[in-house]
Amino acid sequence: MKRNHAIKPAMDSFRPRGVMWQWPNRPTFTQAVRDWVSSHGLIWLHLLKTVTAGLLALGIAMLLDLPQPRIAMTTVFVLMQPFSGMVLAKSFYRILGTAVGSVAALVLGGLFVQQPELYMLGMIVWVSACIAAAVRYRHFRWYGFVLAGYTAALIGIPNVMAPQGLFLAALTRAAEVVVGIVCSSSVSALILPQRSSFALRRTLQIRYANFTAFAVDVLARGLARNQFERRFADLIDEIVSFEATRSFVAFEDPAMRSRSQHFARLNSEFMDTCARLHALHQLIKRLRTSSSASVLVAIGPYFDELAVLLAREPMVGFDASRVAENLRFFQASLSQRVRETKRPLEVTSAESLADFDTSAELLYRFVGEWVNYLDTYISLSGGKPENRREKMGKTERRHINSHPGRTNNFVVLFAFLRSSVVIAIVVSFWMETNWPSGGLAVIGATLVCALTSTAPNPTKMALQMALGAVIATMTGYVFMCYLYPNIDGFPLLCIALAPVLALGAFIATRKGAAGYGIGFSVFFCLLAGPDNVVSYAPDLLVNNGIALTASMLLAAIVFAVLFPADMRWLIGRIMGDLRAQAVSACKDELPGLNQRFQSSTHDLISQLRMLLARRSRRRRDALRWMLVTLEVGHAVIDLRNEAERAAYTNILQPRWRSAVERTCSDLAQLFERPGAPALERALISVRSATWLAQDMLRTVHTDCGRRSDLQRILSCLHFIRTALLDKDAPFAPR
Incomplete structure (x- = not known):
C-alpha cells in the first residue's frame, strides 16, 4: 500500500489540473482496436504466418528425410505474401518455373557432360534469358521466369563437376521446393486468410x-x-x-x-x-x-x-x-x-x-x-x-479487358547483358581460382540479378542484400557454434529460430529496407539453416558468407558503373515508345484505341518514373513528355471519334476528311521527330482544320444538334492548339 501511495502523487503530477483520468469509452476503445487490427495487426499476423509456414516446411522436410530441409524453409521466405491470392499466384508460377528450371538443368547437363566451360556458358545464357523474359513479362509471370533461371543454377552449379548426381539433385531439389510451396499456401489459406x-x-x-x-x-x-x-x-x-x-x-x-x-x-x-x-x-x-x-x-x-x-x-x-x-x-x-x-x-x-x-x-x-x-x-x-x-x-x-504491358526491346536486352556480365565475371573467377565457395558465389550473383531485375534502384537493393548477407553470416555463426550444439529436439529448435526468422520477415515488409530483410532471411536459411545432419563447420560458413557478399557487392559495382538504370540511351528508347503512343493515337484504328492508348501510356509512364526516381533535369523533361503525350493523344482520339460520328450525320464537307488526316499526320510527325519545323507544320494544320470547322459551323447555325457536334470538334482542335503552344511543352528547344 505504501508503494501505491508513493506512486499516485507522481502520476497525478503528469495529469492536467482539474482533469481526472478515466478509461476510454467502449466505442472509442473498439475503434482503436479496429484501427490497430487493420494496420499493425496485419503486420503481426503476416509475421506469425510466415514463421509458422517456414518452421512447418522445415519439420516436414526433416520428417521426409530430404537432404537439405533448409531449402524448403528458404522457399517459404521467398514465397510468402500477406494475401492468399498473392501466395497462390506466386506458388502457381513458382511450380511452373521450378519444373522448367529442373528440365533446363538436366538438358544442359546432358549436352555438355564433362565440359564445365560450355556447361557454364550455357547456364549463363539460360539464366540471363530467363531474367530478360521476366523483365518483358512482369507481375507474377516475372516470378515464373526468374525461378526457371534460378532453379537451373541452384540444381546445376553444385553438380557441374559431378554430372552423375544431376538427376538425383533435380528430384530432391524439386521435392524441397514443393514442400515449401505447399506449406506457405496452406498456412496462408487456412490460418486467418487475408483475402x-x-x-x-x-x-x-x-x-x-x-x-x-x-x-x-x-x-x-x-x-x-x-x-x-x-x-x-x-x-x-x-x-x-x-x-x-x-x-x-x-x-x-x-x-x-x-x-x-x-x-x-x-x-x-x-x-x-x-x-x-x-x-x-x-x-x-x-x-x-x-x-x-x-x-x-x-x-x-x-x-x-x-x-x-x-x-x-x-x-x-x-x-x-x-x-x-x-x-x-x-x-x-x-x-x-x-x-x-x-x-x-x-x-x-x-x-x-x-x-x-x-x-x-x-x-x-x-x-x-x-x-x-x-x-x-x-x-x-x-x-x-x-x-x-x-x-x-x-x-x-x-479491348477494355486487355491491358498489355509494354517493355522496350532494348530494356529487355539491357537486362540480359547486365545479368550475363555479372554472372560471367563470377564464373570466370571461380574457374580460374577453383574457389571452394565459388559455386555459391555464382548462385548469389544469379539471385541478386534476378531479384533486382525490376527494382527501381538495383544498386541500392544489391547493397542492402549484401549487408543482409553479412548479418546473416554473423547470426548463423552464433547459431552454429553456440545454439545448435545445445538444442535437443525440434520444439526447442523452433523456439530458437522463431525470433530470428520473424525479424527478417519484419524488415522485408519495410518499404525502404526490403533488401536487408530479403538478404538476411534468405541467406540465413541457405547458410545456417538446420539439416537432418547438421555440419558444424564455422570456417565453411564464413567462407560461404564471404562468397555471397562478394558476389552481391560485385553486382552492385557493375550495376552502378557499367549498367546504371538511368542510362541516357535507355531512357531515350523508353521515351521513344512513349511518344509512339501519341503516333498510334493519330494513325491506328479507332475501335479499342482509347483503351490501348491509356493502358500502354500509363504503363510506360510508371516505368519511366521508376528509372528516373531522382530529381534531375532529365526527370523533369521526361515528365513534360509524359504529360503532353497523355494530353494530346487523348485529345486526338476525341477529335477522330467526333469527326467519325459527325461524318454519319452528313454535316461535314468532303474536304474535311483530308483536313483531319493531314492534321493527324502532322501531329504524328511532331511526336516522331520533335522540333520547331514539325511544330510549325502541326500548328498550321490544326489552324486550317479549325477555320474549316468554323466555316461549316456558320452553315448549320440554326440546327442545334449539328451545331453541338461541330462545337465539340472545335473544342478538340482548340485544346490541341493550346497544348502545342504551352510554354511548358517539350516540342521545341526553349
Missing part, C-alpha cells in the same frame, strides 16, 4: 478518396505545378498497381475471377477520368497565364460548384448512387446554364470564346467520365448496371 478481394475493395475506397480530394484541389485552382505532377503520378502508380492486384485476385476467389472484366472496365474508366481531369487542369493553367481573366471569371463558378459537390460527400463509406445522381443533375443542367453565361462574352475576342467553349466541354466530359466510373462501381457493389453496359459489344469488352 486480396477485401484489399482490392479497400483500395477502391482509398483511390476514390484520393482522387476526389485531388479533383477538388484542381477545380479550386489551388495546386502548384509540382504538386499536381506528384499527385497525378501517384494516381498513375495506383492504376498500374490495381491492374497487377486484379491479376492475382482471380487465384483465390472464383467470384472475383468471374468479375475480372468488370474490374478491368472500372480501371479503364478511371484512366479516362484521370485524363479528363489532367486536361482540365492544363487548360486552367493556360487560362491563368494567358490574360484570360474574363473566361476564368465566367467559368469559375461552375468549377467551384462541382468542387463543393464533391467535397461534401464523405471520402470513406460514400454512397456511390447518391454521388452519381448529383453529378447527373449537375451535368444535365450544365449545357443550358453555360449557354446563358456565354451570351455576355460574345462581344469578346474569338480566342476567348474558344477558351470558354473548350473549358465548358472539358468540364462536361469530366463529369460524364466520373459518372461512368461510378456506374461501374455501383454494379460491382451489387447494384444494377446501366443498360449501356449490357449493350456493350464483344469487341469493346475485349
Whole structure:
C-alpha cells in the first residue's frame, strides 16, 4: 500500500489540473482496436504466418528425410505474401518455373557432360534469358521466369563437376521446393486468410478518396505545378498497381475471377477520368497565364460548384448512387446554364470564346467520365448496371479487358547483358581460382540479378542484400557454434529460430529496407539453416558468407558503373515508345484505341518514373513528355471519334476528311521527330482544320444538334492548339 501511495502523487503530477483520468469509452476503445487490427495487426499476423509456414516446411522436410530441409524453409521466405491470392499466384508460377528450371538443368547437363566451360556458358545464357523474359513479362509471370533461371543454377552449379548426381539433385531439389510451396499456401489459406478481394475493395475506397480530394484541389485552382505532377503520378502508380492486384485476385476467389472484366472496365474508366481531369487542369493553367481573366471569371463558378459537390460527400463509406445522381443533375443542367453565361462574352475576342467553349466541354466530359466510373462501381457493389453496359459489344469488352504491358526491346536486352556480365565475371573467377565457395558465389550473383531485375534502384537493393548477407553470416555463426550444439529436439529448435526468422520477415515488409530483410532471411536459411545432419563447420560458413557478399557487392559495382538504370540511351528508347503512343493515337484504328492508348501510356509512364526516381533535369523533361503525350493523344482520339460520328450525320464537307488526316499526320510527325519545323507544320494544320470547322459551323447555325457536334470538334482542335503552344511543352528547344 505504501508503494501505491508513493506512486499516485507522481502520476497525478503528469495529469492536467482539474482533469481526472478515466478509461476510454467502449466505442472509442473498439475503434482503436479496429484501427490497430487493420494496420499493425496485419503486420503481426503476416509475421506469425510466415514463421509458422517456414518452421512447418522445415519439420516436414526433416520428417521426409530430404537432404537439405533448409531449402524448403528458404522457399517459404521467398514465397510468402500477406494475401492468399498473392501466395497462390506466386506458388502457381513458382511450380511452373521450378519444373522448367529442373528440365533446363538436366538438358544442359546432358549436352555438355564433362565440359564445365560450355556447361557454364550455357547456364549463363539460360539464366540471363530467363531474367530478360521476366523483365518483358512482369507481375507474377516475372516470378515464373526468374525461378526457371534460378532453379537451373541452384540444381546445376553444385553438380557441374559431378554430372552423375544431376538427376538425383533435380528430384530432391524439386521435392524441397514443393514442400515449401505447399506449406506457405496452406498456412496462408487456412490460418486467418487475408483475402486480396477485401484489399482490392479497400483500395477502391482509398483511390476514390484520393482522387476526389485531388479533383477538388484542381477545380479550386489551388495546386502548384509540382504538386499536381506528384499527385497525378501517384494516381498513375495506383492504376498500374490495381491492374497487377486484379491479376492475382482471380487465384483465390472464383467470384472475383468471374468479375475480372468488370474490374478491368472500372480501371479503364478511371484512366479516362484521370485524363479528363489532367486536361482540365492544363487548360486552367493556360487560362491563368494567358490574360484570360474574363473566361476564368465566367467559368469559375461552375468549377467551384462541382468542387463543393464533391467535397461534401464523405471520402470513406460514400454512397456511390447518391454521388452519381448529383453529378447527373449537375451535368444535365450544365449545357443550358453555360449557354446563358456565354451570351455576355460574345462581344469578346474569338480566342476567348474558344477558351470558354473548350473549358465548358472539358468540364462536361469530366463529369460524364466520373459518372461512368461510378456506374461501374455501383454494379460491382451489387447494384444494377446501366443498360449501356449490357449493350456493350464483344469487341469493346475485349479491348477494355486487355491491358498489355509494354517493355522496350532494348530494356529487355539491357537486362540480359547486365545479368550475363555479372554472372560471367563470377564464373570466370571461380574457374580460374577453383574457389571452394565459388559455386555459391555464382548462385548469389544469379539471385541478386534476378531479384533486382525490376527494382527501381538495383544498386541500392544489391547493397542492402549484401549487408543482409553479412548479418546473416554473423547470426548463423552464433547459431552454429553456440545454439545448435545445445538444442535437443525440434520444439526447442523452433523456439530458437522463431525470433530470428520473424525479424527478417519484419524488415522485408519495410518499404525502404526490403533488401536487408530479403538478404538476411534468405541467406540465413541457405547458410545456417538446420539439416537432418547438421555440419558444424564455422570456417565453411564464413567462407560461404564471404562468397555471397562478394558476389552481391560485385553486382552492385557493375550495376552502378557499367549498367546504371538511368542510362541516357535507355531512357531515350523508353521515351521513344512513349511518344509512339501519341503516333498510334493519330494513325491506328479507332475501335479499342482509347483503351490501348491509356493502358500502354500509363504503363510506360510508371516505368519511366521508376528509372528516373531522382530529381534531375532529365526527370523533369521526361515528365513534360509524359504529360503532353497523355494530353494530346487523348485529345486526338476525341477529335477522330467526333469527326467519325459527325461524318454519319452528313454535316461535314468532303474536304474535311483530308483536313483531319493531314492534321493527324502532322501531329504524328511532331511526336516522331520533335522540333520547331514539325511544330510549325502541326500548328498550321490544326489552324486550317479549325477555320474549316468554323466555316461549316456558320452553315448549320440554326440546327442545334449539328451545331453541338461541330462545337465539340472545335473544342478538340482548340485544346490541341493550346497544348502545342504551352510554354511548358517539350516540342521545341526553349
